[in-house]
Amino acid sequence: MTPLVRLSGASYAYEDGPPVLSGADFAIAEGRSLALLGRNGSGKTTLMRLLSGGLRPVSGTLLLDGSPVTYDRKGLTRLRSSVQLVVQDPDDQLFAASVEQDVSFGPMNLGLPREEVRARVDAALAALDITALRDRPTHLLSYGQRKRAAIAGAVAMRPRVLILDEPTAGLDPDGQERLLEVLAGLSGTTVVMATHDVDLAFRWADDAAVLTPSGIRTGPAPQLLSDPDLLVSARLRPAWSPVVAAVLRAHGLLAPGATGPGTPQALAEWQAGTASGTGGADAVGDAVRDANLG
Structure with missing residues (x-):
């Protein structure tokens, strides 16, 4: 199947700087959530901007549906109608006086009829659970609300690919979980998330891409993010979940190949579920303490 978006042999270097990416091959498959991981300076931001047309590769090609992207007005409009990037800091993206005005900006720039713009704004606000904030001035929003408003502006463009740069950064645990629920409900949109949180990537993503000094490694998230080297x-x-699963298997508490708990909360629930007179709960507790995971 042809990837939605693909970089082929792409290289990029900033002025007077060394190459950030060199001969990179990277593809986004339709319908599969993708986590993009790497240390600061590894090229994540550059890669995201190349994919969304904010930067043009020095060499190599960006393809949309198998066709090369051109960097004239027509080509970039075609790309940005399909691929939207939401930057990490919502204050770098929000600029209009109210939430509704900000979310409507992109669809209006597409020249859509007023009724279509209104429908897209309504749907985006509902998807991000911020309909009640429609008339709220953007400068009066909380940080989490500003994050959602920025994402809603991208969702209103009805992109096929939504690229999010550290969307959970700065959110409390409840805010992170609520955002993940929202992303799971975005039908028809393939989500790419750049994150430093390996545990989040492990339990959220179908696929992962890890930027290393030797290049980009891609594959199914459970396998790729279980590779400590x-x-x-x-x-x-290291990701928390594979370590826990290995410890539980070593203690005979998890069958080979079975999926282990993905979070400490899930581990606690799983432990409680073994307490039906078998002593399993105590064994889980001992294993957790032995591994210094509690």
Whole structure:
């Protein structure tokens, strides 16, 4: 199947600087959530801007539906109608006086009829659960609300690919979970999330891409993010869930190949579920303490 978006042999260097990416091959498959991971300076932001047309590769090609993207007005409009990037800091993206005005800006620039713009804004606000904030001045929003408003502006463009740069950064745990629920409900949109949070990527993404000094490694998230050597090479800490699963298997508490708990909360619930007179809960607790995971 042809990827929605693909970079082929792409290289990029900023003026008077060394190459950030060199001969990079990277593809976004339709309908599969993708986590993009790497240390600061690894090229994540550059890669996202190349994919969304904010930067043009020095060499190589960006393809949309298998056709090369041109960097004239027509070509970039075609790309940005399909691919939207939401930057990490919502204050770098929000600029209009109210939430509704900000969310409507993109669709209006597409020259859509007023009724279509209104329908897209309504749908985007509902999807991000901020309909009640429609008339709220953007400068009076909380940080989490500003994050949602910025994402709603991209969602209103009805993109096929939504690229989010550290969308959970600065959010409390409840805010993170609510945002993940929102992203899961975006039908018809493939979500790409850049994050430093390996645990989040492990439990959220179908696929992962890890930027290392030797290039980009891609594959199914559960397998790729269970590779400790790969994560060390990318200067990322190990994912919590595979470590827990390995400890539980070593103690005979998890069958080979079975999926382990993805979060500490899930581990606690799983432990409680083993307490039906088998002593399993105590065994889980002992395993967790032995591994210093509690």
